[in-house]
Amino acid sequence: MRVLVLSRNASLYSTSRIVLAARARGHDVSIIDPLDFQIVVSRGGPSVLVGGAAVPRFDIVIPRIGASITNYGLAVVRQFDLMGVPVLNGAVSIARSRDKLRALQLLTRRKLEVPTTVCARSPAGVEAALGLVGGCPAIIKLQQGTQGIGTMIAETPQAVHSLLETFWAMGQDIVLQEYVRESKGRDLRVIVVGGRVIACMRRVAKPGEFRSNLHRGGTGDGVRLPRTYRSVAIRAAKAMGLEVAGVDMLESKSGPKILEINSSPGLEGVERTTGIDVAGAIISYAETYAATHGRISRKLVEARLNGVIHEERMPRRIALATSPEVRTARRKGAAMTNGSSRAGRAAS
Numbered sequence: 001m002r003v004l005v006l007s008r009n010a011s012l013y014s015t016s017r018i019v020l021a022a023r024a025r026g027h028d029v030s031i032i033d034p035l036d037f038q039i040v041v042s043r044g045g046p047s048v049l050v051g052g053a054a055v056p057r058f059d060i061v062i063p064r065i066g067a068s069i070t071n072y073g074l075a076v077v078r079q080f081d082l083m084g085v086p087v088l089n090g091a092v093s094i095a096r097s098r099d100k101l102r103a104l105q106l107l108t109r110r111k112l113e114v115p116t117t118v119c120a121r122s123p124a125g126v127e128a129a130l131g132l133v134g135g136c137p138a139i140i141k142l143q144q145g146t147q148g149i150g151t152m153i154a155e156t157p158q159a160v161h162s163l164l165e166t167f168w169a170m171g172q173d174i175v176l177q178e179y180v181r182e183s184k185g186r187d188l189r190v191i192v193v194g195g196r197v198i199a200c201m202r203r204v205a206k207p208g209e210f211r212s213n214l215h216r217g218g219t220g221d222g223v224r225l226p227r228t229y230r231s232v233a234i235r236a237a238k239a240m241g242l243e244v245a246g247v248d249m250l251e252s253k254s255g256p257k258i259l260e261i262n263s264s265p266g267l268e269g270v271e272r273t274t275g276i277d278v279a280g281a282i283i284s285y286a287e288t289y290a291a292t293h294g295r296i297s298r299k300l301v302e303a304r305l306n307g308v309i310h311e312e313r314m315p316r317r318i319a320l321a322t323s324p325e326v327r328t329a330r331r332k333g334a335a336m337t338n339g340s341s342r343a344g345r346a347a348s
């Protein structure tokens, strides 16, 4: 297959692992910075250029869009969506995951548990909001934060007021959230690919810190998930329409509570702590996905762009098809990797 990885930096761990995994399976891989694309919108149909020149037709696009270029990156991904090129993940589902409030709204619509969260935009409702999330300490989050930056804890109502007022004055959208005390600075990062749990690590915050992110000094350990947690992670990814997802969950006294779902989850922490070949699992799934979504109808493309159709509603006949090209690529991949990857087997 001809694989396009959208990434600003080929030397990033996750990008290079995905590229290596694809090449090991015999695929032709290009890595292009999303900002290098020109997006052409005309009545003649959607297209993209790089440096003014046409690009080859790709069989699959794997976007790794960083938070700093969400808007332009999503426009590029949407253009590939419009061109009918299979994309893992699509623009609508990435956009959903980038906004924590939007994501939580979608999750609760599917009856999935999340920490009680209140969004407000005027000082008048703050007391009531604080009561709803169980008082202090309370969590305050930027709606678009990542790597733990933008997630804060407020120990007193005064701190809540001053933080909210500061962020509102800066024009930032924030949410107030119940602090799940019993999680004790731990969370679970679950990697779901194509509706299957591929790997999971428990992250533990460093002493004196409530955020367990590895970027904030936390440490990770591979864990086997109980069945209820597995099924919640899978349902959460599906609710967002994400084919590749990093689901963050807290272990609360009433069971899993979902914090957020990441659409370009980092692979370094989870691969190193679990020893699982997550990149291989993504490519293995990409092969199946490209084969089954390569020639989807214009109607389906539009439905997907409008976010009204979920992949599970794809006709079964399409969902099960496997092209000769994919079978050959799989055979080559199996020979080159000796077929020994746990994740590769799990996802195939």
Ligand SMILES: Nc1ncnc2c1ncn2[C@@H]1O[C@H](COP(=O)(O)OP(=O)(O)OP(=O)(O)O)[C@@H](O)[C@H]1O
Binding pocket: 115, 139, 141, 145, 146, 147, 148, 149, 150, 151, 177, 178, 179, 180, 181, 183, 185, 186, 187, 210, 211, 212, 213, 248, 250, 259, 260, 262
């Ligand atoms: N409501 C909460 N109760 C307890 N701890 C929380 C809560 N919300 C967040 N945390 C802690 O803070 C960390 C960061 O929060 P969150 O996952 O929402 O932010 P993020 O910046 O998007 O992180 P990521 O890098 O995983 O994308 C979580 O991993 C968890 O350890």
Ligand SMILES: [Mg+2]
Binding pocket: 145, 146, 147, 260, 261, 262
């Ligand atoms: Mg996040």
Ligand SMILES: [Mg+2]
Binding pocket: 148, 248, 259, 260
């Ligand atoms: Mg997180």
